[in-house]
Amino acid sequence: MNSLMPIFPLVEMSMTCALVIIWILQKASPQDFPLALKVTLLVVLGNLFFWPLGFSLELPLVAYVRGMVGDLSIVTTLLLWSAVLLSTKPAPTSFKAFIVIVAIIFYPLALGFGMTDPYAWGYASLPFLIAVLLIALICGLGNWSRGVWIIAIAIIAWAAHWHESANLWDYLLDPLLAIWAVAALIAMIYQKRRDKARSGYLFRAG
Known part of the structure; x- marks a missing residue:
C-alpha cells in the first residue's frame, strides 16, 4: 500500500488537469456537456497526462505540472471536480x-x-x-x-x-x-x- 501512495497524488493531479481542460471547453461551448461526455473526456485526457507519451519528455506531463504548482489542496480539487462533473x-x-x-x-x-x-x-x-x-x-x-x-x-x-x-x-x-x-x-x-x-x-x- 505504501508503495502505491506516491501514485495517488499523480492520479489526482492528472484528473484535475483533465477537468480544467473540460471546464475550458465547456465555457467555450454554447451547450452543456452531458455527463457521459465529461466522463469520457476525463478518462482520455487523464490518461494523456498520466502516462509518458514521448515527445522528448522523460516524465509524464502531470509530473511537470505538479512540479510547477505542487499539490493542490483537497478543497480546491473537490470544488473543481464537483463544479465540472456535477x-x-x-x-x-x-x-x-x-x-x-x-x-x-x-x-x-x-x-x-x-x-x-x-x-x-x-x-x-x-x-x-x-x-x-x-x-x-x-x-x-x-x-x-x-x-x-x-x-x-x-x-x-x-x-x-x-x-x-x-x-x-x-x-x-x-x-x-x-x-x-x-x-x-x-x-x-x-x-x-x-x-x-x-x-x-x-x-x-x-
Whole structure:
C-alpha cells in the first residue's frame, strides 16, 4: 500500500488537469456537456497526462505540472471536480469572502510578517481542528452541504496522509484557491455594477 501512495497524488493531479481542460471547453461551448461526455473526456485526457507519451519528455506531463504548482489542496480539487462533473451551484459568496480574508491574514503571517505563525497550527493542533469543524458546521447551517463534505474529506485526507504534507493547512488552502476567490468576488462586483448600470439605462426617463 505504501508503495502505491506516491501514485495517488499523480492520479489526482492528472484528473484535475483533465477537468480544467473540460471546464475550458465547456465555457467555450454554447451547450452543456452531458455527463457521459465529461466522463469520457476525463478518462482520455487523464490518461494523456498520466502516462509518458514521448515527445522528448522523460516524465509524464502531470509530473511537470505538479512540479510547477505542487499539490493542490483537497478543497480546491473537490470544488473543481464537483463544479465540472456535477454542475453544482457556485460556492456561496460568503465562503469566497471568507477564503479571501483567511488568505490575507494567513499568508503574510506564515511568511514571517509577525510574531505568530498560523501554519504551525496545522500540525495536529486540536483547537485548529475544532475551528475547521466549526466552519463545516456553519456551512451545514447555511444549507451548503457541499461545503460540509468537502471539508470533511479534506480532514480525512489529512488524517490518512493522502499528500506528502502532514499539515492540515495544505489540505484546506492553497494560493490558487485564494486567487480564485478574489477573482470570483471581483467578477461578482463587476457584474452587479454592470447590471445596475444597465438597469439605470433601461429605466432612464425619455
